[in-house]
Amino acid sequence: MNGIIHGCSHPDDEDVSFRISEEQIFHDIFNYIDFLFGIIKPKKVFFMAIDGVAPRAKMNQQRARRFMSAKNAQEAVSKARKKGIKIPDEKPFDSNCITPGTEFMAYLHENLQCFVQMKIATDSCWQGLRIYLSGHNCPGEGEHKIMDFIRSERSRPDYDANTRHCLYGLDADLIMLGICSHEPHFALLREEVKFGRQKFHRMFNKILQKKKAKVDEITFHLLHLSLLREYLSLEFHSLKEKLPFDYNLESVIDDWILMGFLIGNDFIPHLPHVHIHEDALPLLYATYNEVLPQLDGYINEAGVLNLKRFEIFLKNFAKNDRKNFLEQMDDEAYLSSKRTSDAWKKNSNNDEQSFNEDLEVFDLSNDETNKVTDIGISKGAFDSDSNASDECEEITDQRALTSTKAVSRKFSNIYEYVRAKKKSISMLFN
Incomplete structure (x- = not known):
């Protein structure tokens, strides 16, 4: 309801x-x-x-x-x-x-x-x-x-x-x-x-x-x-000839329900790496077909769990854990490298933007310096008798200093950009 x-x-x-x-x-x-x-x-x-x-x-x-x-x-x-x-x-x-x-x-x-x-x-x-x-x-x-x-x-x-x-x-x-x-x-x-x-x-x-x-x-x-x-009945039909005890479909169904609980439900969590979307059920069935002939009875006996038989079943099922762990580690390593690559691309874009801004400052400084120099020449600022000569020389020195700082910052950014790129590439291959 x-x-x-x-x-x-x-x-x-x-x-x-x-x-x-x-x-x-x-x-x-x-x-x-x-x-x-x-x-x-x-x-x-x-x-x-x-x-x-x-x-x-x-x-x-x-x-x-x-x-x-x-x-x-x-x-x-x-x-x-x-x-x-x-x-x-x-x-x-x-x-x-x-x-x-x-x-x-x-x-x-x-x-x-x-x-x-x-x-x-x-x-x-x-x-x-x-x-x-x-x-x-x-x-x-x-x-x-x-x-x-x-x-x-x-x-x-x-x-x-x-x-x-x-x-x-x-x-x-x-x-x-x-x-x-x-x-x-x-x-x-x-x-x-x-x-x-x-x-x-x-x-x-x-x-x-x-x-x-x-x-x-x-x-x-x-x-x-x-x-x-x-x-x-068709899935577990092969057990009929292998079991040392009587084959009973109702008991097999009880064990099948128990295996279904291992992938989790509303009351209990699933086992690690046992997901229904990752072919957990066929793996459970294959383990059951392999283990049951080695036991002296069914695992789920009319709702009562036989812990010794269940332990044997889990030990055999755990043989797949190493493979599952390695696969998950590979997936996590790939995702980690993907995140690192995306972060590197983002930082690279930021570095390029900063680098372009530095170039604009550098070009602007040169243009302004040339402009000041042209103005000074047109006014005769560099004549020895002109009072404006000292002012224009001071302005020119300041513009030259600004240009020098821009050049220094530009090459510093290039160095940091290359170093970050080499570091990211080495992390990807490692």
Whole structure:
């Protein structure tokens, strides 16, 4: 639910002139919930969950994100004013109020309850279902509260093993949460996100305003986790003939989830040099295929971590650390040389500008000296009987001294320029 709330309240953070009322936010949220309900068409249960108080492991990350959100908003307003963009007098919506315990969330929860009661009373599609609303006053993140509910349902004696689940959300960790449930029929629903373009919620709000809301006007993706399970089975199929113990796909999936945590998530940081954008996952899988036949069991035993086996896995995975460190050192050396080169070019331009200014002073001094000399000759200043002779000689001496200083400064700058250039070149090659 939090993704819907954020998208309907501040659809475009770059638009500093965007203003919206709470009533309009609630209206858009209700419309989008009804829109998703029409896509999914649940038959038994409809569960809506809003993030409550987050676990301690995530609080630091949330604080940093909210601090940066406020800081970025202030900087965006400052830049807009410098560009001459007119800022409305009304206060903008503060996204940091989408936090458990705020007045906004309490008011939203009350309105959501009224919305659900209204839909049950007026819409036949909402009738005959078990509808749950877990608000901000219930601790835990929304997706984790949903998973707790699914686990509690599975523990019931009358639970149908063929029950189909559809979980909506944009978070990537929903894949991990869904597959760790080991449910055979589990799907994830999410909108197509095009980075750098208008966000989907803003587009959807425009569609609603035109009263032409159609499912095919917004592109949705449906990820069937059963298909992902088949791909994982193909990825680790070679282990069947190598393991000294029984091969179990569910246990392999548990280990796969553990390997996914090594690249980091909202609760734990990633290992050094283990980045998903730098092919960390294929390296983890290759290490797993190599190490598992040497062990006497799986690393993750139904949620219990076997530390001895995990240590062996990490030792083998650490063999790649030296290569990664060397590659990063090469990258840092290149960036350092690049910064040095850019600084040298900047200093060179400054030296050339100063050098040209010195030449101008030198030329100006010579011109003025010649001018004074010509004036003195035309007036007969250098005649022995003229009183102006001494004055002109004094002026000429001063101009000559200025010219001499300019020449000296010019050659001094040339020397410093050449020395700096030689130093920069030696640093580049070293």
